Amino acid sequence: MKKRLTEAQFLAAIKDLKIGQRTIDIARGVLVEGRPQAEFVTSLGLSKGAVSQAVSRVWGATKGNLPEGFEQVAAVLPEYQAFIVKKWAENAKRK
Incomplete structure (x- = not known):
């Protein structure tokens, strides 16, 4: 599963990070x-x-x-x- 965040989720996540x-x-x-x-590995020369x-x-x-009433899950499905x-x-993201 690819990890993705909306801009709002991202901003909330970094708010208190140093x-x-x-x-x-x-x-x-x-x-x-x-x-x-890999794009950042190449462009910035980082490991x-x-x-x-x-x-x-x-x-x-x-x-x-997460917003009230929401839960994050990971599953393998058909x-x-x-x-x-x-x-x-x-x-759910639109709500």
């Missing part, structure tokens, strides 16, 4: 914009681990940062059921 601007830029690129981590750590730092801050769940997730 991280530098480059970490913010990398994490926003991957989590909000959907850019591959895969450094880029992964930047993303993980912000992603980890999102735990417990293709059609996964399609339905993804549609539900899209609708």
